[in-house]
Amino acid sequence: MPLLNNLFEEDLFRRFFYGGILIFLTCWMIFLYNYDPATSENYPKCIVKKTTSLDCPGCGSSRSVRHFLHFEYRKSFENNPMVFISLPFLYLYCLLVVLGVEVDGLLKKIIPKVIYARFSFLVLLILISFTIFRNLFNYFA
Amino acid sequence: MNFCPNCGTQNNGNTKFCGSCGQDMQSAKSNPVNTWESDITSANVNSNVIVDSSFQPKPPNHLVWAILTTFFCCLPIGIVSIMYASKVDNLYAAKQYDEARQASKNASKWAIIGAIGGFFVLFFYFILMVIGAAAQ
Numbered sequence: 686m687p688l689l690n691n692l693f694e695e696d697l698f699r700r701f702f703y704g705g706i707l708i709f710l711t712c713w714m715i716f717l718y719n720y721d722p723a724t725s726e727n728y729p730k731c732i733v734k735k736t737t738s739l740d741c742p743g744c745g746s747s748r749s750v751r752h753f754l755h756f757e758y759r760k761s762f763e764n765n766p767m768v769f770i771s772l773p774f775l776y777l778y779c780l781l782v783v784l785g786v787e788v789d790g791l792l793k794k795i796i797p798k799v800i801y802a803r804f805s806f807l808v809l810l811i812l813i814s815f816t817i818f819r820n821l822f823n824y825f826a
Numbered sequence: 827m828n829f830c831p832n833c834g835t836q837n838n839g840n841t842k843f844c845g846s847c848g849q850d851m852q853s854a855k856s857n858p859v860n861t862w863e864s865d866i867t868s869a870n871v872n873s874n875v876i877v878d879s880s881f882q883p884k885p886p887n888h889l890v891w892a893i894l895t896t897f898f899c900c901l902p903i904g905i906v907s908i909m910y911a912s913k914v915d916n917l918y919a920a921k922q923y924d925e926a927r928q929a930s931k932n933a934s935k936w937a938i939i940g941a942i943g944g945f946f947v948l949f950f951y952f953i954l955m956v957i958g959a960a961a962q
Binding site for chain 2: 699703706710713729730732733741742743746767768771772775778779802803804805806808809812813
């Protein structure tokens, strides 16, 4: 594990790694474009959903991506708003890292300092509250 | 266009020696003075700030990876990884560099566990599907 962490400070390794993520995401998107997760039986079900019948933060992500790729933005947002909002940015981030752009430095300039210093904490807070609210919403709806 | 570091005369880009004073232009290009500056700019530090000798680069917090694990592996393990990612930021801001490095290692560890866990679930699901199809 320490080896891996040292490797991450090497720029080339980082670019290759994010390149791998990018290839995986692209393959997944092509697959989703062609096969509908809502009607097909062959997609793996979420374990959290199966065991607890609660929605995890990732539930509905594949449906959301499929609708997004078919330009049905409203349905995409309804299935998983977090994926709808964040996935284009994550994809762009990976792409820029692979292209060799100094993304972290760029983000530091764009995002206000108050937010940037607590960015990952905010992400954590938003994800947890999103999970709680979507389950409450499902319960009362 | 190149400017001679010795006398300041303008020379063509490919000249080896200065036309005015004879200064070696090639050695001036590869002057080791630049490496010090490039070290600092790569660490995203404003060059006007006086360089602290105890300055440490920020360890990676693996946030993008953690979020992707949360979304695509359907396991709450990704959340743990994001928790460690925010810990990296906090500890680094508090100048606790060793602890920040440790949190960074934990963030990548949990992201790997999440990714491998998700992969295994997918793999076993696939095997069960095949067995189910064969049984029918």
